[in-house]
Structures are given as structure tokens and as C-alpha cells.
Amino acid sequence: MLLLKKKTLTLLALAILGAPIAAQAWVKDRVYKFTVLHTNDHHGRFWQNEHDEYGLAAQKTMMDQIKYDVQAHGGAVLILSGGDINTGVPESDLQDAEPDFRGMNLVGYDAMAIGNHEFDNPLSVLRQQQKWAKFPLLSANIYQKSTGKRLFQPWALFNRMGLKIAVIGLTTDDTAKIGNPEYFTDIVFHKPATEAKAVVEELRQHEKPDVIIAATHMGHYDNGNHGSNAPGDVEMARELPAGYLDMIVGGHSQDPVCMAKENVKQSDYVPGTPCQPDRQNGTWIVQAHEWGKYIGRADFTFLNGKLTLEHYELVPINLRHKVTNADGSVSWINYTQEIAKNPAMMKLLTPFQKKGEAQLNVKIGSVDGHLEGDRSKVRFVQTNLARVILSAQMERTGADFAVMSGGGVRDSVEAGDITYKDVLKVQPFGNTLVYVDMKGSEVEKYLAVVANKQVDSGAYAQFANVSLTADGNGVHNVKIKGEPLQADKTYRMATLSFNATGGDGYPVITQLPGYVNTGFVDAEVLKQYIEKHSPLQAAAFAPHDEILYQQKAAATEQKADEPPKKWRLARIELAMREAWSSLF
Numbered sequence: 223m224l225l226l227k228k229k230t231l232t233l234l235a236l237a238i239l240g241a242p243i244a245a246q247a248w249v250k251d252r253v254y255k256f257t258v259l260h261t262n263d264h265h266g267r268f269w270q271n272e273h274d275e276y277g278l279a280a281q282k283t284m285m286d287q288i289k290y291d292v293q294a295h296g297g298a299v300l301i302l303s304g305g306d307i308n309t310g311v312p313e314s315d316l317q318d319a320e321p322d323f324r325g326m327n328l329v330g331y332d333a334m335a336i337g338n339h340e341f342d343n344p345l346s347v348l349r350q351q352q353k354w355a356k357f358p359l360l361s362a363n364i365y366q367k368s369t370g371k372r373l374f375q376p377w378a379l380f381n382r383m384g385l386k387i388a389v390i391g392l393t394t395d396d397t398a399k400i401g402n403p404e405y406f407t408d409i410v411f412h413k414p415a416t417e418a419k420a421v422v423e424e425l426r427q428h429e430k431p432d433v434i435i436a437a438t439h440m441g442h443y444d445n446g447n448h449g450s451n452a453p454g455d456v457e458m459a460r461e462l463p464a465g466y467l468d469m470i471v472g473g474h475s476q477d478p479v480c481m482a483k484e485n486v487k488q489s490d491y492v493p494g495t496p497c498q499p500d501r502q503n504g505t506w507i508v509q510a511h512e513w514g515k516y517i518g519r520a521d522f523t524f525l526n527g528k529l530t531l532e533h534y535e536l537v538p539i540n541l542r543h544k545v546t547n548a549d550g551s552v553s554w555i556n557y558t559q560e561i562a563k564n565p566a567m568m569k570l571l572t573p574f575q576k577k578g579e580a581q582l583n584v585k586i587g588s589v590d591g592h593l594e595g596d597r598s599k600v601r602f603v604q605t606n607l608a609r610v611i612l613s614a615q616m617e618r619t620g621a622d623f624a625v626m627s628g629g630g631v632r633d634s635v636e637a638g639d640i641t642y643k644d645v646l647k648v649q650p651f652g653n654t655l656v657y658v659d660m661k662g663s664e665v666e667k668y669l670a671v672v673a674n675k676q677v678d679s680g681a682y683a684q685f686a687n688v689s690l691t692a693d694g695n696g697v698h699n700v701k702i703k704g705e706p707l708q709a710d711k712t713y714r715m716a717t718l719s720f721n722a723t724g725g726d727g728y729p730v731i732t733q734l735p736g737y738v739n740t741g742f743v744d745a746e747v748l749k750q751y752i753e754k755h756s757p758l759q760a761a762a763f764a765p766h767d768e769i770l771y772q773q774k775a776a777a778t779e780q781k782a783d784e785p786p787k788k789w790r791l792a793r794i795e796l797a798m799r800e801a802w803s804s805l806f
């Protein structure tokens with residue numbers, strides 16, 4: 223009687239407060255078990271690599287195995303992705319990641335965060351991918367500018383063993399900055415943390431989920447030090463009121479989030495070893511490196527409204543390391559037990575893989591002359607092929623000029639038809655396109671280093687939209703797009719991640735405030751440029767003595783007012799080579 227009265231009063235109180243009379247889904251003193259399985263940043267890796275590592279076929283086997291194990295212990299699984307399914311492997315890119323999405327259906331993914339690379343194609347492609355996917359692609363913070371409406375489903379609800387679990391999608395607000403600008407004319411990215419707060423409050427009011435998980439694509443930055451990137455998972459967890467998010471399943475920074483100590487990730491995480499996820503402000507933060515190398519496994523129990531992480535691990539998917547045997551031969555040894563490939567998945571993916579391989583041989587464009595990429599040229603003189611590559615980089619990033627190591631150009635392109643395979647021979651390394659905004663004074667310092675890299679080395683710099691004279695120590699007569707360099711003006715430079723991180727002894731630029739890694743793969747950028755501008759005219763990219771070399775200042779005694787002596791022999795030889803190469 224008394225009990226009944228109390229309950230009635232509570233219901234009355236709730237009704238007065240205007241809260242919906244939807245009780246929590248959980249039952250008192252019942253232990254609920256559920257497991258979150260997660261991956262992120264697949265980047266086109268539906269197929270295993272040449273060493274038989276990762277791939278959706280082995281992933282499917284392991285997901286099933288864990289699922290049966292969890293079910294046998296009275297639990298249920300929720301499979302989430304932290305996004306960036308697109309971009310990275312030509313066989314996938316050429317098919318708009320259809321094999322990847324269909325493969326994810328077969329694995330049994332429940333939901334996915336939309337990553338920045340989901341915008342590497344026009345929105346129509348992403349809409350098609352949503353149709354292929356039998357799971358929702360979530361993002362709460364992406365809006366259409368013109369209508370002010372959300373472009374994607376913001377969250378999804380799941381019932382696991384009677385527990386109501388909400389999954390919210392969030393996407394880095396860096397997406398427009400690092401993506402292809404032409405695709406963002408009518409799209410705007412709101413701040414994820416602000417959006418998350420509003421969405422959680424809305425969910426709490428109307429849906430009353432027992433557990434709230436954010437599937438994000440924002441990056442994990444140790445202790446919230448996000449540098450030139452937009453704030454990531456750590457910053458969001460700290461900014462939100464405690465208890466708003468139970469867990470963040472992340473992506474984007476492509477790290478195994480396994481903590482060495484508080485706020486510091488392990489730098490060289492070894493596959494198969496224990497992994498302690500991050501925890502900020504009561505929110506667990508996880509990420510499973512990249513490419514399907516791991517499945518992250520988080521086993522939770524839920525009792526009387528309290529969520530406990532019982533166990534966490536990163537399960538390696540056929541990751542191997544190279545071992546040199548006593549006889550000098552090389553073997554690739556598994557870190558953990560070999561995982562068989564799921565036959566149904568192989569049946570699904572094999573035709574896609576074959577089709578992708580065949581498409582590499584399809585014509586993407588043409589050129590009316592030889593594009594010079596021979597090792598004996600690109601390390602000695604400016605070449606027309608390097609100019610094509612750098613032009614592609616400038617066009618994609620809106621840069622004023624571009625620079626790269628000559629050694630990064632690996633093959634020539636012959637006159638006639640061009641295939642994607644030809645492009646991949648020229649740029650096989652899968653570096654990403656980056657850019658940085660610098661003052662003219664900084665540009666001069668940068669050029670002084672790279673323009674004086676030794677001829678006849680991989681570091682020898684190739685330039686586009688730059689003319690200068692290098693004297694062994696510094697540079698002068700620097701012009702960008704034909705105009706004299708101005709110390710106070712801001713210039714945008716495009717280059718490759720390899721050089722940006724100090725490759726070939728180039729100055730490290732990744733720490734500069736104006737630095738952006740677009741994530742676009744070099745060969746894909748070149749491919750699209752060729753597609754767009756074919757037939758290419760080789761002569762339009764011919765160098766015209768823009769880069770000149772003088773004798774090293776230290777090697778001669780010169781008076782300040784005396785024009786520097788030319789390093790004649792080398793200079794003439796270089797000019798001849800340059801002229802020679804432009805004849806091709």
C-alpha cells in the first residue's frame with residue numbers, strides 16, 4: 223500500500239516535470255553482458271596484403287569466433303566502425319569501396335561513424351555507399367549549409383540482451399579543411415563536442431538509453447594535445463559533463479590506443495600484448511590502429527545502472543613480422559595464431575579483387591610525349607613528369623607552389639595511353655599529399671635547404687611554380703609564380719608526407735601551425751589530374767631553366783658587391799641535361 227503510493231507519487235512527479243514516463247530498460251540486480259567490437263580507418267583494405275595480413279575474410283572469421291564466445295557466456299556483441307572506409311587502395315577506390323561496404327555487411331557491422339575520407343568523392347557516391355551498407359552511417363555534426371539540416375542520421379539505438387544502447391556518430395570538423403574543397407560548397411561541420419552535448423541531452427530526455435557510445439572519427443591525441451588538428455576524442459570527453467558518454471569508439475589518428483601511463487600512449491605497441499584503453503572524465507576511449515589490423519574487443523557488464531569494463535584487448539588479424547633465417551632467407555612470422563579466411567567472404571570479395579586488378583590496366587588518360595621519370599634524370603635535373611606530379615598536388619590543395627624529392631619519382635610515362643598501373647609505378651609509396659601556409663621569409667629559409675640538396679641524390683628537389691638561384695648555402699632571385707618572393711606574404715606550399723616529416727633531410731614542417739595533411743594518396747591525386755587534363759601536352763610541363771646553381775659561396779672568396787661566379791661546368795652540364803630532358 224505504502225509502496226504503491228510512493229510509486230504513484232513518483233510517476234506523478236515525473237508527469238508534472240514533463241518528463242516522459244519511460245522507465246529505464248534495465249532490471250534491478252540483473253547482470254547484463256555485452257561486448258563492443260570495433261575497427262576504424264579501413265582505407266580500402268578489403269583484401270589481405272601481399273604478406274596475407276588483415277583483410278575482411280580473416281576479420282570475419284575472428285568476429286564470428288568472438289561473437290559465439292560472447293553468446294556462449296550470456297552476452298551479445300555490437301560491431302562498430304570509427305569510419306574512413308574510403309581511399310587508400312586502388313582496387314577499392316576504383317569501385318567506390320563497394321567491396322568494403324558489402325564485406326562489412328557480411329561481417330555484421332551495426333553502425334559506423336562517417337570519416338573525413340567518406341567525402342573524397344562527390345556526395346552522390348557516399349549516398350550510394352549508404353545504400354550498399356545494411357548498417358547506418360552516422361554523423362550528428364554534419365549539416366547542409368543551405369537548409370541548416372543534418373545530412374546524416376545522427377544516432378542509432380540498439381537492444382542488446384534487453385539493454386538500450388545509443389550510438390552517436392561524430393566527424394572531425396577538420397574535414398572541409400583537409401578534403402577536396404569542391405565537395406564542401408554546401409556542407410558545414412559543427413563542433414563535435416557541442417553537438418554531442420545537445421544530442422546526449424536529447425537522447426536522455428526522449429529515449430533514455432542505458433548506455434551511450436560515441437562512434438567518432440576525430441583522432442586520439444595524448445592529453446588532448448591536438449596540435450594543428452581539430453580537437454579529438456580526449457578533448458571531447460573532458461569537455462562534456464562526466465557521465466554523458468560511456469565510451470568513445472574512435473578513428474582518424476590511426477593509432478592503437480593502448481596507454482603506457484596516464485595520458486601517454488605506447489609508442490611502439492606490439493601486436494598480441496596487453497592493451498589498456500584511455501579513460502578521460504569517466505569515458506573509455508578506444509581505437510584499433512588502422513586497415514583492419516586489429517579488432518578491438520571491449521567486454522562490459524552492466525549492473526544497476528553501472529557500467530564496468532571487464533576486459534579489453536586488441537586482437538591482431540594475421541599480423542606478421544619479418545624474420546631472417548640462418549640461411550639468409552626471409553620468413554614472415556605470425557604474432558598470434560593464424561586466422562583462417564572465411565570462405566563466404568572470399569566468395570564475395572574475389573570477383574571484386576579481380577575486377578579491381580583488371581581496372582588498373584584501363585586507360586585513364588594520355589600524353590603526347592615522353593614524361594621523364596628516369597632515375598638518371600629526376601635526381602639531376604628538373605623534369606616534366608615531376609612538374610605534372612607537382613601540378614596535380616597544387617591543383618588539389620590550391621597551393622602556390624610545390625616541392626618534392628626527385629627520388630620520389632620512380633618511373634617514366636611513355637607517350638600514348640596512360641593507365642592507373644603506370645601511375646602507380648611512378649608513385650608506388652602511398653605517401654599522402656600535405657600542404658602548409660608559410661610567410662615568404664619562411665619559404666626562403668625552406669627553399670635554401672631543399673634547393674641545395676645534392677645533385678645525384680634522391681633528395682635533389684623538384685619544383686613547380688618556383689624559380690631561384692641556389693649557391694650551395696642559400697637561395698636568391700626567388701620567384702613564386704613568376705613574382706618576386708615577398709617576405710610578409712603568405713604562400714601555400716604542397717608536398718608529400720614523406721618530405722614533410724623530414725624525409726631526405728627536408729625541414730620538418732608538420733609542427734607548423736599552417737600544416738595540413740590531406741590524407742589523399744599521391745598516386746590517386748596524380749591519376750585524377752591526368753583524367754581531368756588529358757590529353758596532356760608534355761611540352762606544357764617542360765622546365766625552362768627556372769632552377770639555377772652557382773658555385774658554393776664558401777668555396778670562393780667573393781666581395782659582397784661582386785656578382786657570384788657561376789659554378790660553370792656543373793651549371794652548363796645541368797642546363798644541357800635539362801634541355802635534353804625537355805626534348806623528350
Ligand SMILES: [Zn+2]
Pocket residue numbers: 306337338339439473474475741
Ligand atoms: Zn580520417
